[in-house]
Amino acid sequence: MINKERHVLVVFPHPDDEAFGVSGTIATHVKNGTPVTYACLTLGEMGRNLGNPPFTTRENLPNIRREELKEAARVLGIQDLRMLGYRDKTVEFEDDEKLANRIYEIIEEVNPSLIITFYPGYAVHPDHDAAGAAVIRAVEKLPPAARPALHCVAFSNDCVEALGEADVINDISAVSSQKLAAIKAHRSQTEAMIQTMEESLKNQDPQVLARVNFERFWTYKW
Amino acid sequence: MELVDVKQVQEVINQFANQDVYIHLETTNGAYASHNDQSFFSAGAYIRNALVRYEIGKITGFGPYRVGLKINLGWVYAEGITHFEVDSQGRLLMAGHGFDGKLAVALEISKTPFE
Numbered sequence: 001m002i003n004k005e006r007h008v009l010v011v012f013p014h015p016d017d018e019a020f021g022v023s024g025t026i027a028t029h030v031k032n033g034t035p036v037t038y039a040c041l042t043l044g045e046m047g048r049n050l051g052n053p054p055f056t057t058r059e060n061l062p063n064i065r066r067e068e069l070k071e072a073a074r075v076l077g078i079q080d081l082r083m084l085g086y087r088d089k090t091v092e093f094e095d096d097e098k099l100a101n102r103i104y105e106i107i108e109e110v111n112p113s114l115i116i117t118f119y120p121g122y123a124v125h126p127d128h129d130a131a132g133a134a135v136i137r138a139v140e141k142l143p144p145a146a147r148p149a150l151h152c153v154a155f156s157n158d159c160v161e162a163l164g165e166a167d168v169i170n171d172i173s174a175v176s177s178q179k180l181a182a183i184k185a186h187r188s189q190t191e192a193m194i195q196t197m198e199e200s201l202k203n204q205d206p207q208v209l210a211r212v213n214f215e216r217f218w219t220y221k222w
Numbered sequence: 223m224e225l226v227d228v229k230q231v232q233e234v235i236n237q238f239a240n241q242d243v244y245i246h247l248e249t250t251n252g253a254y255a256s257h258n259d260q261s262f263f264s265a266g267a268y269i270r271n272a273l274v275r276y277e278i279g280k281i282t283g284f285g286p287y288r289v290g291l292k293i294n295l296g297w298v299y300a301e302g303i304t305h306f307e308v309d310s311q312g313r314l315l316m317a318g319h320g321f322d323g324k325l326a327v328a329l330e331i332s333k334t335p336f337e
Contacts, residue, residue: 046268046327048252052319054223054305058246058328059336089268125253134315157257175330192323 002170005034009112011135013041013091013127016186021153022116023076023159023182024172025215030077031175031216037110039079039103041131042067046088049189050106056188064188072185075178082106092130094115099130100137102107107138112148115139119152119218122159136220144222159218166216180212223303225316226261226287231306233290235279235295236291238331245291245298246330271335274298289329300329 008029012018018026018038030035043062050056066083071080084102086094107115118132132152139147151165151168172179180198183190200208250266276291281303291298302318309315311332318327330336 046248046250048250048324050317050319050325052304052321054317054325056317057223057307057309058248058317058325058330059309059313098246127253129232138305157260182299201251 002028002032002212003033004181005029006037006113007110009107009110009115010036010038011106011115011117012038013086013118013125013131013133013163014044014047015040015065015072016044016189017118017128018076018154019072019179019183019186019190020211021215022156023072024175024179024213025116025170025217027076027175027182028170034145036076036078036082037082037112038073039082039084039106040126041084042084042088042115042127043069043083044088044189047189049192063075063187067185068186068188072182073161075181075185088204089127091127091134094130096134096137099134100141103134103138104141107142107148114149114151116151116153116217119154119159119163119220122152122154122156122163122218124156144186150220152220153216154218163218163221166218168217170215170217172215176212204207223307223315226281226285226303226306226316228281228287231281231287231289231314231316234306234308235281235291235331238299238314238333239276239279242273242275242332244332244333244335245274246270246328246336247272247298247300248328249300249302251326252324259297272298298329300327302327303329 044065045062117135118128120129120132123129240306247269251264255262276293278292281287281289287303289300301314304318306307306316313332316329320326
């Protein structure tokens with residue numbers, strides 16, 4: 001059961017970070033009439049999926065990924081997409097306080113009742129951890145009673161051991177076609193896997209079905 | 223991008239010699255290498271917009287290729303180059319794309335800073 005929220009703020013570092021684990025939740029909030037703001041820190045400039053033979057260059061990849069991100073936002077119904085202009089793989093080296101303040105300004109502006117981001121320390125990619133940590137630092141500036149709920153994505157090998165099982169599990173099967181469309185929108189990153197995935201779905205592969213239809217979050221523990 | 227044509231790439235490398243140029247050099251296993259295989263030791267490095275000047279630049283090997291630039295006080299080196307392109311801004315983009323379709327190395331030369 002996904003609660004009706006006042007406003008949902010999604011903060012991730014790369015275009016496509018929202019696709020596999022969160023896009024169904026986003027689509028559901030949009031369907032519920034909840035405004036969603038998606039702040040994406042970088043354009044995934046250093047993505048390695050360029051194909052062989054390559055379909056683009058290191059320098060042109062961000063142009064492709066910017067359009068893919070816009071398309072994913074469109075199919076999910078996100079009205080407020082913000083590209084914050086940081087560079088892939090460098091988020092953790094930015095000034096911690098400045099980065100947190102940038103997020104804080106967005107929080108002040110859109111006044112979300114729920115923020116979705118990565119669980120710092122349990123999100124594998126350094127940019128994921130840094131983005132999550134910046135969100136936590138930003139929310140920390142608010143008095144505890146005024147803080148929005150924080151649902152974090154974790155997938156490090158040790159995340160269940162360290163955090164326990166996810167405490168928020170969203171059944172998004174009602175919007176799974178939108179989710180697939182969002183995944184497909186990030187074509188440069190997902191084309192190789194989407195075919196296998198669609199085949200598994202057609203064959204009702206229970207593992208793949210579960211992965212697509214249920215999105216898992218950990219409420220941040222202060 | 224096209225498969226490396228040694229003669230063509232060498233000509234472009236020569237055109238950038240003896241003047242200030244900006245370099246993008248990158249090598250990586252990807253951020254998920256150690257996550258997917260815990261026995262894998264992941265390493266990578268990149269430098270963007272290093273301002274250098276080289277007197278000699280060469281592409282060598284039988285493919286994948288190596289590129290070395292002898293700069294004023296040292297060297298720039300990349301191994302595993304498979305593809306190249308001179309883009310619309312006249313920059314020489316070289317890259318090594320693995321059998322898995324992923325970029326493994328990139329070396330790029332430009333007269334103006336990369337954005």
